[in-house]
Amino acid sequence: MALLKMEDWYDLARETNWTPGYVTEDELFPHPMSNNFDIPVETWETFDEPYKITYRDYVQSQRDKDVGAYSVKAALARADFFRKASPHWKALLALHFSAVCWAEFHSASAFARMTRFSRSPGMRNMATFGTLDEIRHGQIQIYFAYEFLKHDAVFDWCHKSSKTENWIIISLRHALDDIAHTRDATSAAIMLNMGLELAFTNLQFVALSADAAKSGDHSFATMLQSIQTDEARHAQIGEPMVRIMVENGKKKEAQQLVDIAFWRMWKQFAALSGIGMDYYTPLEHREHSLKEFMEEWVIGQFGRTVEALGLDLPWYWDILKHDISTFHHANQIGVYVYRATEWWRPIAGVSPAEREWLEEKYPGWNETYGKCWDTVIENIRNGDYDKTVPVAPPLICNMCGLEVTGIAGGKWKPVNHHVDIDDRRYHFCSEPCKWIFELEPQRYKGHKSIIDRVFDGTIGPEADDFYEYMGQSPAERGVDGYDYQWIDGYDDKSGEAAPVRAAV
Amino acid sequence: MADFPLAVNVQGDYGYKVIVVDDGNTIAEVIDTATDQIVGVLVPPFPEGTVLRARLHDAGEPLDNTVTVKEADLVQMEALVVYAA
Numbered sequence: 364m365a366l367l368k369m370e371d372w373y374d375l376a377r378e379t380n381w382t383p384g385y386v387t388e389d390e391l392f393p394h395p396m397s398n399n400f401d402i403p404v405e406t407w408e409t410f411d412e413p414y415k416i417t418y419r420d421y422v423q424s425q426r427d428k429d430v431g432a433y434s435v436k437a438a439l440a441r442a443d444f445f446r447k448a449s450p451h452w453k454a455l456l457a458l459h460f461s462a463v464c465w466a467e468f469h470s471a472s473a474f475a476r477m478t479r480f481s482r483s484p485g486m487r488n489m490a491t492f493g494t495l496d497e498i499r500h501g502q503i504q505i506y507f508a509y510e511f512l513k514h515d516a517v518f519d520w521c522h523k524s525s526k527t528e529n530w531i532i533i534s535l536r537h538a539l540d541d542i543a544h545t546r547d548a549t550s551a552a553i554m555l556n557m558g559l560e561l562a563f564t565n566l567q568f569v570a571l572s573a574d575a576a577k578s579g580d581h582s583f584a585t586m587l588q589s590i591q592t593d594e595a596r597h598a599q600i601g602e603p604m605v606r607i608m609v610e611n612g613k614k615k616e617a618q619q620l621v622d623i624a625f626w627r628m629w630k631q632f633a634a635l636s637g638i639g640m641d642y643y644t645p646l647e648h649r650e651h652s653l654k655e656f657m658e659e660w661v662i663g664q665f666g667r668t669v670e671a672l673g674l675d676l677p678w679y680w681d682i683l684k685h686d687i688s689t690f691h692h693a694n695q696i697g698v699y700v701y702r703a704t705e706w707w708r709p710i711a712g713v714s715p716a717e718r719e720w721l722e723e724k725y726p727g728w729n730e731t732y733g734k735c736w737d738t739v740i741e742n743i744r745n746g747d748y749d750k751t752v753p754v755a756p757p758l759i760c761n762m763c764g765l766e767v768t769g770i771a772g773g774k775w776k777p778v779n780h781h782v783d784i785d786d787r788r789y790h791f792c793s794e795p796c797k798w799i800f801e802l803e804p805q806r807y808k809g810h811k812s813i814i815d816r817v818f819d820g821t822i823g824p825e826a827d828d829f830y831e832y833m834g835q836s837p838a839e840r841g842v843d844g845y846d847y848q849w850i851d852g853y854d855d856k857s858g859e860a861a862p863v864r865a866a867v
Numbered sequence: 868m869a870d871f872p873l874a875v876n877v878q879g880d881y882g883y884k885v886i887v888v889d890d891g892n893t894i895a896e897v898i899d900t901a902t903d904q905i906v907g908v909l910v911p912p913f914p915e916g917t918v919l920r921a922r923l924h925d926a927g928e929p930l931d932n933t934v935t936v937k938e939a940d941l942v943q944m945e946a947l948v949v950y951a952a
Contacts, residue, residue: 693881758883768882777876
């Protein structure tokens with residue numbers, strides 16, 4: 364008997380729903396897990412995703428993608444790419460894998476909630492694929508990352524990081540918990556799909572894959588492509604959800620979900636991918652700056668998508684346009700000078716040639732952030748390595764968990780926003796971070812930044828107490844990825860010899 | 868007399884740092900503590916003879932250098948900027 368064509372049965376299958384007989388609708392879909400926003404189930408049942416796939420086709424395509432990615436990895440295993448890779452690329456790989464592997468794996472939980480508690484059967488169907496996607500993304504990335512363990516123990520953090528209280532992990536975990544893991548299925552779908560995947564990761568994986576291929580890391584590039592094609596599909600879940608809400612009088616609620624999620628993910632993207640694009644990617648392989656990426660793909664393309672769905676651009680759009688030229692530059696200084704608090708080997712990425720690139724892409728960089736680097740460089744050239752690490756810890760934003768920063772150097776402009784609640788001062792790096800906090804202070808006020816934990820006694824007073832709390836043994840504390848060799852370019856420029864350097 | 872954490876951004880630095888002073892310290896001593904930890908690390912030394920002042924982040928007027936942290940009514944983790952007057 365011939366199989367029915369997909370178009371003859373697909374819609375009927377994906378729209379099949381049932382009326383519960385043994386429990387009530389509310390018991391089957393409890394509000395905390397399944398907020399329907401007072402939209403009737405018949406309306407949710409109109410959910411229609413643009414990217415349709417059957418389970419049979421899904422399994423086949425996933426299998427093919429796995430075969431492709433693992434084949435490339437096996438074929439290139441002998442190429443010994445990692446051993447020969449520059450400290451730039453090693454730092455980027457370590458940062459990517461240790462931040463992304465577990466985040467992908469945990470996303471399966473958010474998609475599983477959509478699979479079980481979404482009000483539309485079509486959406487539950489799509490979320491099933493999303494759950495499987497995320498399990499695969501976690502597994503494939505940990506598998507690829509672990510290939511490097513024999514070369515470098517830092518890749519242990521691909522699995523370990525999410526279980527630690529390292530400050531960068533706290534920051535990322537807080538953001539993902541907020542948008543994906545502590546929201547009902549409807550809100551999580553909109554926040555995760557619209558705020559993270561559609562806005563950032565789908566496009567980021569395209570860009571990073573291109574950079575990886577140009578850097579000769581074809582194994583990494585193929586793996587990223589394999590993941591990106593999944594992201595492009597399951598990120599589509601959010602759009603019809605938003606459309607249903609907008610068309611049924613819930614634009615304000617949908618807008619708020621998108622606005623919160625996008626900003627939270629922007630801050631993570633700025634710190635992780637922004638530093639990756641503008642400092643860790645080897646100069647000769649850079650495709651574009653973070654600013655260019657954001658202007659074209661996010662502010663441009665994502666912005667148009669948001670408006671096409673009937674939403675407004677987030678109220679902070681002008682703040683974002685400024686932030687794409689500043690926030691990650693300031694945070695890169697912090698990531699470098701507080702390098703012992705990170706598990707990988709951070710690099711400065713400010714050799715003379717790199718500074719020229721930064722100045723070209725961000726006019727005024729030398730007069731602002733470059734001034735802080737001038738002082739750091741001066742200390743390295745003088746052999747004053749201790750002075751390259753500030754004694755004072757940074758102030759951490761009580762929303763995004765990243766440093767509270769402004770503009771440095773000659774155009775110095777300090778930035779700070781705060782709220783006082785219950786005799787405690789909460790600091791924020793930006794107006795949107797403060798706005799998110801003030802929407803629901805009860806939700807956020809109990810969280811303590813790593814610095815708050817130092818001052819309330821959660822972390823002991825000794826330096827080792829701090830590192831042990833963050834899960835970092837002495838061997839797991841970051842040191843300069845180049846052992847300071849990157850300043851040789853400055854020596855060449857001045858014609859002066861550099862002092863003998865010791866590893867710090 | 869008690870430890871008193873403050874958030875301080877010294878002119879030229881890229882962001883706020885947290886320093887710990889005593890609530891009996893004067894604002895001048897707070898400025899010294901902040902500059903001791905940041906100048907020469909993330910910002911170059913100020914020209915000789917530069918007079919440094921501190922003000923609340925949102926304030927226009929500087930704090931009196933001679934008053935103590937307690938007398939200035941600062942709250943713990945107050946945000947101060949230290950700048951060349």
